[in-house]
Amino acid sequence: MASPMHQFEIHPVLTLPTVNVPGLGAIDLSINNSILSMMIAASIIVLFFALVTARAAVVPGRLQVIGEGIFGYIDDLATGIIGHEGRTFFPFVFTIFLFILVMNFLGLFLVFTATSQLAVTATLAVMTILLVLVVGFARNGANMYKLFVPAGVPWYMLILVTPIEFISFLLRPVTLALRLFGNMLGGHVALKVFAGFVVSLCALGATGGIATLGYAGALLSLGGVVALTSLEFLVAFLQAFVFAVLACVYLNDVVNLGHHH
Amino acid sequence: MAAEATSQPADSAVAHTGESTEAAQSGGGLPQFRFEFWGGQIVWLLLIFAVLYTLLARVFVPRLRRVLDVRAETIASAVEQARMVQAEADAQATAAKAEIEQARTASRALAAEAKAKATAELNKRQAAEDERLAGELAQAEDRIRGLRDAAMTNVSSIAVETAQAIVERLTGAKVTAADIKAAGQGAV
Numbered sequence: 551m552a553s554p555m556h557q558f559e560i561h562p563v564l565t566l567p568t569v570n571v572p573g574l575g576a577i578d579l580s581i582n583n584s585i586l587s588m589m590i591a592a593s594i595i596v597l598f599f600a601l602v603t604a605r606a607a608v609v610p611g612r613l614q615v616i617g618e619g620i621f622g623y624i625d626d627l628a629t630g631i632i633g634h635e636g637r638t639f640f641p642f643v644f645t646i647f648l649f650i651l652v653m654n655f656l657g658l659f660l661v662f663t664a665t666s667q668l669a670v671t672a673t674l675a676v677m678t679i680l681l682v683l684v685v686g687f688a689r690n691g692a693n694m695y696k697l698f699v700p701a702g703v704p705w706y707m708l709i710l711v712t713p714i715e716f717i718s719f720l721l722r723p724v725t726l727a728l729r730l731f732g733n734m735l736g737g738h739v740a741l742k743v744f745a746g747f748v749v750s751l752c753a754l755g756a757t758g759g760i761a762t763l764g765y766a767g768a769l770l771s772l773g774g775v776v777a778l779t780s781l782e783f784l785v786a787f788l789q790a791f792v793f794a795v796l797a798c799v800y801l802n803d804v805v806n807l808g809h810h811h
Numbered sequence: 812m813a814a815e816a817t818s819q820p821a822d823s824a825v826a827h828t829g830e831s832t833e834a835a836q837s838g839g840g841l842p843q844f845r846f847e848f849w850g851g852q853i854v855w856l857l858l859i860f861a862v863l864y865t866l867l868a869r870v871f872v873p874r875l876r877r878v879l880d881v882r883a884e885t886i887a888s889a890v891e892q893a894r895m896v897q898a899e900a901d902a903q904a905t906a907a908k909a910e911i912e913q914a915r916t917a918s919r920a921l922a923a924e925a926k927a928k929a930t931a932e933l934n935k936r937q938a939a940e941d942e943r944l945a946g947e948l949a950q951a952e953d954r955i956r957g958l959r960d961a962a963m964t965n966v967s968s969i970a971v972e973t974a975q976a977i978v979e980r981l982t983g984a985k986v987t988a989a990d991i992k993a994a995g996q997g998a999v
Contacts, residue, residue, distance in 0.1 A: 558842040577850035584848070585855040592863045599867070603874040608882050621875050641868035649863060668843045669852040677860070735843070 554742035558666055558735070560584055587664045591652040620648070624794060631798035632805055639801050642681065646674060647794035650730065654786035657734065658779070665789075666734035668727065675726035678797045686804030696808050726796060733789050737782045744778060747771035970995075 564581040571577055581589075602617030610618060624644045629636035650665060657663025664670050686694050698715040699708060748771045755764030974991045978984065 555842060560842060560845070560848045574850070577854055578847070579851055579854060581855070582848065582851065584852050585859075588852075588856060588859050592859045595863060596866055599871040599875075603871055603878075606874055606878040608878065608885055610878075614878075618875060618879065621872075622879075641864065641872050644872065645860065645864045645867050648867070649860065666843070667852060669849040670856055673853045673856050674860075677857075731843070735841075 554739045554746065557661065557663075557738060557742060560667075583662045584664050584667050584670065587656055587660060587662045588653065588670070590660075591649060591656050591664065594652050594656075595648050627794060628798055631795070632802045635805050636798075639685075639798070639805075643794050643797050643801075646678065646797055647790050650674070650793050651787065651790035654734065654790055655783075657738065658782055658786060663734050663738055665730055666738055668731045671731040671734075672723075672727040674730075674793070675723040678726060678793075678800065679723040682800045682804055685801065686807070689804060690807050693807065694804070697803060701808065722796075722800060726793065730789050730793060733785055737778070737785055741775060741778050741782065744771050744774045748775065 560582045562580045562582045563586050566579045566581060568576050568578045568580075599617060602614050605611070606614060621644070624647050625636075625640055628640045628643050632639060653664045653670075657666065686697070690696070697719065698712045700711060700715070703711055748768045751764040751768035751771060753764075754761050755768065757764075971988045971991050974995070975986055975988065978986050978991070
């Protein structure tokens with residue numbers, strides 16, 4: 551039986567030359583299954599919205615209703631959290647939500663989940679935090695220190711609060727990356743383990759005698775796989791949503807720094 | 812994390828080709844922590860994300876936003892128009908009501924006038940009739956009085972004649988009517 555970790559292995563699909571970037575070392579630009587699934591995810595998003603907006607009418611068709619629903623959902627989220635400036639950051643939040651969502655779902659339909667690769671989730675997290683930092687310094691300049699010094703807190707509390715705030719800010723990209731990575735990894739490992747049980751318990755049941763009970767265990771495991779699969783669909787949506795919400799919250803922290811709304 | 816990935820020695824990145832599966836099986840641990848694959852994934856992810864972001868931000872989001880704005884505008888203008896039409900209808904209804912009220916007042920006045928006119932006419936005609944009847948009555952009374960007077964004259968001449976005849980029969984003397992009249996006058 552294949553190891554539950556086998557599904558996370560990277561296989562080259564199309565070999566491309568390795569580029570030697572000075573200061574970073576050699577980077578292999580070969581297209582592997584992880585990159586391929588990212589490309590498929592991006593293509594699906596582009597294709598879907600091309601179809602949705604190709605004949606966008608004031609009175610929407612079925613597909614347009616779905617597209618507008620997703621659009622409105624994230625739009626409300628961004629404006630709800632960031633406020634009237636939510637529209638500025640909406641395309642980023644929308645892109646990151648759609649990309650993670652489709653990669654998560656592709657993991658359930660295809661054999662590879664790009665979001666179960668720490669390289670992918672970490673890049674997305676670092677990208678988000680970098681955007682937060684760039685926007686924060688561009689908007690607030692030296693006032694960025696207020697991020698770690700909450701207004702209206704007495705000085706003796708600040709001694710305690712400021713380091714905590716600073717450390718929690720430093721941990722944001724880490725938690726952002728590990729949350730998505732861990733959820734996808736754990737869910738798919740659990741699915742594979744239960745699915746493996748079905749096969750091995752059936753093999754056990756085939757030996758006859760008291761081991762026939764193995765069939766019952768296999769049936770139980772199969773039920774577990776079905777239940778876990780439906781749970782994974784929920785997790786796939788939820789993790790994309792959580793990533794988008796947190797991106798909004800972190801952006802809100804620096805966009806509306808100092809004035810709570 | 813990006814730094815970690817790229818700080819891997821170049822030889823591991825080069826060495827992976829063709830022996831990734833063996834390495835995973837023999838090395839153990841998560842395949843995600845085989846950092847020779849990180850560089851490619853990160854570079855491609857950034858590329859794909861950039862393309863996706865550009866397409867969404869430049870093409871699809873504005874398109875959807877425009878549709879939503881146009882829809883909101885259409886609905887708002889339709890509601891505004893409906894409100895205007897309703898206001899107009901309300902105004903028209905008020906005007907019609909006022910007109911009806913005015914017409915009712917006018918008709919009431921007309922009816923009252925007609926009634927007054929009719930009453931006056933009736934009274935005049937009745938008065939004329941009354942006058943005519945009174946005249947006729949007076950005329951009739953005059954005629955009756957005349958007839959009675961005539962009858963009364965006849966009665967006295969009859970009485971004179973009767974008295975002449977009685978006197979003649981009793982006395983054999985002829986008396987004139989003037990005598991009898993004088994006698995009668997004297998008796999009375």
